[in-house]
Amino acid sequence: MIRKNSVVVLATGLIFVASAAAHAGPKGSGSSRASGGTDGPDITAGVSRVQITGGAGGGGSKETVKLTPQNSNWEPPACWYEPKTSPKEVKETIESLEPPKRKPKKEKESGTIFDDLEDSNQDIADAVSKQAANAYKDYYQIDKYKKHLDEEGKGMFWEGVKNPDRKDDPEADKCSQHAYWVPEGEKPKDVPLAVSPKVLAEYAYERLPIPRTEISMNPEGRQTVNLDTWVWADKAKFKPVSVTASLDNPELSVTTTATPVSLTLEPGTENARVFPASGKCTDLGEPYKRGKKDRTPPCGVRYLRATGESGSYPLKATLTWKVSWTSTDGDGESLPSGSFSTTRDVTVKEIQSIVRD
Template identity: 40%
Template sequence: MNTARRTSLSIGSVALTLAFGTVILAAPVHAAGGPRDGTGASSNPQGGKDDTGIYAAARVQYSGAVAKSGGTGNVTSADVNWTPPSCWYAPYLGAKDFKKEMSKNIEDAKNAPGMTGHAGAAIGEMERHYEDDYGWTDTPGYKDYNVDKDGEGMFWAGVENPNEPDYLKRTACSDLPFWVENGEPPPPQYEQAITPEMLAALAYQHMELPGTKVTLAPEAIAKVNLPTWAWLDEAAFDEVQATAAINVPGFNIQATTTATPKSLTLAPGTEDATTIPADGECPIVDGRIGEPYAKGKAKETPPCGIVYRRSSGGETFPIKAALTWEISWTGTGQAGAVGLPDGTIEAVQNITVEEIQSVNR
């Protein structure tokens, strides 16, 4: 690309961002049958033509143990610095359908009020990019929207993660739609192009694990200085899986995230208590956490439990139970399981603690 073209693009960069961000990206995705996000809420989730005759944007399809309606699951990452992708680039439209949508939106933008000067020039540059093989920064131009290659690839565009609260991060994938041949990887400059690893992180974000219900003995009323036994049902140790996938013509990837129970951490709800073990973390031993209480063991030390040192004074102490799950993933092109940060889910159970009453004769 020559210097004159670079200068022209620089002058119109602000106007171009406005025009592209509010007109070009938003309109085609909505017109193609759904919101610009990765929820998978589409009447045609496989990415083929929908009832409008236009390719639906490739949405992430979730299955397995995931939250309903595309919501965030109940798993909290043990690594506070770990986050799922805020946005990504994914297959969007075939060449003919892209031309239909993009040319219409460019025309609408050119006729919109205020699209003169730099703004109008930026729209003109974009039109030349897709119609006249005009190179745009690191992206080669396309002659007539690559219509002669229809069926041989797709234009890719930015997709927002609707569960990302930070607007700037969510909308950061704002590069112009670019062409990718079927079976070929996206150009290397698009580091946020969707990958199996990113799908694994999205499956993690949407994963819904069973609640943590700890069995206690005594169940509701504990005694000062006597152990309260705690254990988990064997059913709580079932492996849980969530899968995220994108399947469109010429592009099919998927990843399955697996969660396996690892340990239970108890917080007694008061400083006047001792956890067993001392750090409050009860590991899995012989396929279970803790040991069910049996008659005659009241004065024995349980493998997992709490000893309260004072009464709750007619109220209750909130026992917080956090079950830690080991998380890993497998997916397209991945030979073996790859680790992800551990995940936790928490539950609170209230318990009354009473003094032991004795009678002196």
């Protein structure tokens, strides 16, 4: 009985190893496949080789936020194809998955049930290994590109990678069907969604280290009916920020830059006036200084009715950022502007006379 259990465990282990091989990427070459897997005949590639510098990371941080594109129909790419695996690695992976050839079975005059069970489990393990090898052959389109498997240094297989922020988006599955062969030094001609300067720029969009929107007000604290409140954003804090996305091979480098351009105010009540009348303040407003009390604020609000002791108005401030990109080859263009908002609860009191510095 002990031997029988051992055989079953061995067979289970062989099946697990063979199945795991279908999820593993080729060794070497820096094709980092921290994730990946098979789904029927398809294999999804894992981590991108795109390097990000100056960014906020996948989920940002406590100090930074992601922009909301003003074009609601625009999204960064869900996936793209990039060079990932060398011919040598593809060849070695497939060879490692192919089950070894076994000698033909001979007729046995007498055998035990354990011998038969061991043979059966080995047949299952070989079948699983062969299935994994066939999945790789299909993914790398070996029937089409077989002649390139011995052409080390003459090209790379381009594979689909998913934007980690959109990996569960059905759009990301558009890059998981097959790998494509691209000769060294040539631009991909028939590769859908191939990595490009624009793809890198759009990917970097989500990594822009945008500081949270904060505003300064004068007067601070409670506001007063019919008294103009100056509102502005600190230009020392809100200044252009950039992220660079790059690949070593092919050599691509793109810098995406966001520049704060306007501050928009929504007072949270109809009983208010905003300055300017559109509520959109260019140049992020102007700090209040002594001697400006008789001037109309270039960016501000005037409340016309008190909130009462227990109430408040939600003053919403939205900072808009203009976004564009440039590349080392001279290309560049604009991307959709983005914004981030903050809301401050404002209480307004009524008073007959005020004194203001």
